[in-house]
Amino acid sequence: MSKLTRTALAIxxxxxxxxxxxxxxxGYSNRSEALRDLIRSALVEAEWEKPASKVIAxxxxxxxxxxxxxxxQLTALQHADHHAILCSxxxxxxxxxxxxxxxxxxxxxxxxxxxxxITAAKGVLAxxxxxxSRKL
Ligand code: NI
Numbered sequence: 001m002s003k004l005t006r007t008a009l010a011i012x013x014x015x016x017x018x019x020x021x022x023x024x025x026x027g028y029s030n031r032s033e034a035l036r037d038l039i040r041s042a043l044v045e046a047e048w049e050k051p052a053s054k055v056i057a058x059x060x061x062x063x064x065x066x067x068x069x070x071x072x073q074l075t076a077l078q079h080a081d082h083h084a085i086l087c088s089x090x091x092x093x094x095x096x097x098x099x100x101x102x103x104x105x106x107x108x109x110x111x112x113x114x115x116x117x118i119t120a121a122k123g124v125l126a127x128x129x130x131x132x133s134r135k136l
Contacts, residue, residue, distance in 0.1 A: 057131045
């Protein structure tokens, strides 16, 4: 962690009380750590708004592996952007459904495009993209 700087802020008593309740219910033991995480989260969200921002991401999908051509299509899509795909983890959920978590690195624009192509494939039942930033 880099060097810490002390600061003060003015805040309504009621708002601070609500923040303290939120903080406790989310496992924080002090305001500083909770505020730092909220600030980082806001900055990460700002990065996501810029198409050229370099981010890391996970794409989690659930799909039916018996859907005709789908496993082959998912592999082809990942090979097409192999520079952005760092790794993937496959879990056989039941007799028909698979969970795959794909870890990616690239620009926001590129990773959203890859996500859209994969989740739009016929037989992909659900998809969730989680973007993170290296700038934390
Ligand atoms: Ni499977």
